[in-house]
Amino acid sequence: xxxxxxxxxxxxxxxxxxxxxxxxxxxxxxxxxxxxxxxxxxxxxxxxxxxxxxxxxxxxxxxxxxxxxxxxxxxxxxxxxxxxxxxxxxxxxxxxxxxxxxxxxxxxxxxxxxxxxxxxxxxxxxxxxxxxxxxxxxxxxxxxxxxxxxxxxxxxxxxxxxxxxxxxxxxxxxxxxxxxxxxxxxxxxxxxxxxxxxxxxxxxxxxxxxxxxxxxxxxxxxxxxxxxxxxxxxxxxxxxxxxxxxxxxxxxxxxxxxxxxxxxx
Amino acid sequence: xxxxxxxxxxxxxxxxxxxxxxxxxxxxxxxxxxxxxxxxxxxxxxxxxxxxxxxxxxxxxxxxxxxxxxxxxxxxxxxxxxxxxxxxxxxxxxxxxxxxxxxxxxxxxxxxxxxxxxxxxxxxxxxxxxxxxxxxxxxxxxxxxxxxxxxxxxxxxxxxxx
Ligand SMILES: Cc1cc2nc3c(=O)[nH]c(=O)nc-3n(C[C@H](O)[C@H](O)[C@H](O)COP(=O)(O)OP(=O)(O)OC[C@H]3O[C@@H](n4cnc5c(N)ncnc54)[C@H](O)[C@@H]3O)c2cc1C
Ligand code: FES
Ligand code: FES
Numbered sequence: 001x002x003x004x005x006x007x008x009x010x011x012x013x014x015x016x017x018x019x020x021x022x023x024x025x026x027x028x029x030x031x032x033x034x035x036x037x038x039x040x041x042x043x044x045x046x047x048x049x050x051x052x053x054x055x056x057x058x059x060x061x062x063x064x065x066x067x068x069x070x071x072x073x074x075x076x077x078x079x080x081x082x083x084x085x086x087x088x089x090x091x092x093x094x095x096x097x098x099x100x101x102x103x104x105x106x107x108x109x110x111x112x113x114x115x116x117x118x119x120x121x122x123x124x125x126x127x128x129x130x131x132x133x134x135x136x137x138x139x140x141x142x143x144x145x146x147x148x149x150x151x152x153x154x155x156x157x158x159x160x161x162x163x164x165x166x167x168x169x170x171x172x173x174x175x176x177x178x179x180x181x182x183x184x185x186x187x188x189x190x191x192x193x194x195x196x197x198x199x200x201x202x203x204x205x206x207x208x209x210x211x212x213x214x215x216x217x218x219x220x221x222x223x224x225x226x227x228x229x230x231x232x233x234x235x236x237x238x239x240x241x242x243x244x245x246x247x248x249x250x251x252x253x254x255x256x257x258x259x260x261x262x263x264x265x
Numbered sequence: 266x267x268x269x270x271x272x273x274x275x276x277x278x279x280x281x282x283x284x285x286x287x288x289x290x291x292x293x294x295x296x297x298x299x300x301x302x303x304x305x306x307x308x309x310x311x312x313x314x315x316x317x318x319x320x321x322x323x324x325x326x327x328x329x330x331x332x333x334x335x336x337x338x339x340x341x342x343x344x345x346x347x348x349x350x351x352x353x354x355x356x357x358x359x360x361x362x363x364x365x366x367x368x369x370x371x372x373x374x375x376x377x378x379x380x381x382x383x384x385x386x387x388x389x390x391x392x393x394x395x396x397x398x399x400x401x402x403x404x405x406x407x408x409x410x411x412x413x414x415x416x417x418x419x420x421x422x423x424x425x426x427x
Contacts, residue, residue: 050331
């Protein structure tokens with residue numbers, strides 16, 4: 001790892017100030033992506049601003065069906081939150097399958113969405129739940145937040161402080177994990193709102209990162225059942241192809257994971 | 266360079282290290298506690314697992330600076346008064362190790378697993394919970410048996426106490 005200077009912030013304002021004075025700083029949340037990347041010398045921030053001790057960025061609040069999750073909330077806290085499980089168990093299940101127990105004790109929802117790994121799980125949930133990403137400067141809809149592979153709408157120095165969403169009537173997430181890394185080779189988050197509206201978000205498969213599949217949404221809005229997916233065509237021309245799976249294989253996985261998610265919702 | 270203070274195995278310790286120093290290196294090199302191992306550079310093997318403020322973490326992927334002010338337990342902190350911790354004893358009884366390289370991480374993982382699940386652990390859960398720990402020798406079978414035995418014993422003790 002290259003040299004770096006560590007700073008610990010105790011408030012969002014202090015973190016932003018520390019970042020403002022750093023040459024090429026990076027925020028550090030759970031570190032479960034950033035530290036391994038720095039160990040490989042694939043990242044070399046001059047400064048690290050640790051967000052893990054900022055109380056205002058932590059915790060889960062459920063008010064009726066409105067959910068707010070602080071950005072520094074760990075995967076483990078999301079996985080085991082009884083309040084969250086009572087309105088949206090799908091997101092608890094998603095968090096419980098990220099990495100391993102040790103990664104879940106450190107890794108955070110804010111870090112995961114700021115990183116926007118094309119195989120990460122949370123981006124699919126945020127997009128399907130029509131979540132709002134709250135930052136220290138503004139609120140951005142998930143739709144506008146995830147802009148490409150490891151790309152987001154975040155500006156220099158901007159901090160994700162929380163995410164917000166309305167818990168839907170039904171939701172479920174199914175992933176086909178890569179057998180070695182357990183990241184999603186394809187993961188599908190389905191949502192059905194009380195008014196019958198359906199959203200289907202796919203991670204791990206798109207060559208431009210997480211995306212919604214409108215044809216699957218339309219088919220499921222007309223008929224909310226696993227069978228409704230059978231005749232939908234999933235175009236593989238925009239899907240990832242790599243040593244783990246071809247685009248055609250992933251296209252099939254999109255349908256299989258969608259069916260399983262609808263069955264589980 | 267920074268001077269850090271943390272509590273390790275119940276004792277307050279201080280040391281000076283680079284900001285980029287990993288917690289595992291601080292533990293092994295500054296404190297001389299070499300029970301915690303490094304088995305990979307990809308955050309996957311779990312040989313480095315310690316507890317930070319009561320939760321299992323991979324000390325190879327945390328900076329010592331991030332851990333400043335926290336309370337750390339390493340494998341050296343488990344036995345008390347010369348008596349093995351029940352999980353250590355179960356690994357011995359059930360032959361849950363061969364070369365022993367993964368064992369400190371396995372034992373720290375098992376203690377955390379039993380803390381969270383108590384006596385409710387079943388084999389499928391133990392295997393799923395071992396996702397982040399790799400063993401090149403045992404084939405996992407005896408590790409799983411050891412953890413289940415320790416969970417039954419300590420979970421049973423807990424029930425008896427209630
Ligand atoms: C062995 C292993 C297995 C894993 N498996 C999975 C998996 O199955 N699925 C999955 O989705 N993920 C997986 N991960 C990644 C894990 O979920 C990470 O925790 C997550 O991607 C990043 O969160 P973090 O809090 O650790 O962020 P960090 O590593 O601290 O930061 C990641 C990036 O986001 C930036 N950042 C962090 N917080 C903020 C913020 N609040 N505002 C703005 N920018 C911020 C940082 O500057 C950095 O660039 C795995 C990781 C490991 C090591
Ligand atoms: S040394 Fe920490 S996970 Fe391998
Ligand atoms: S006993 Fe040798 S690696 Fe597990």
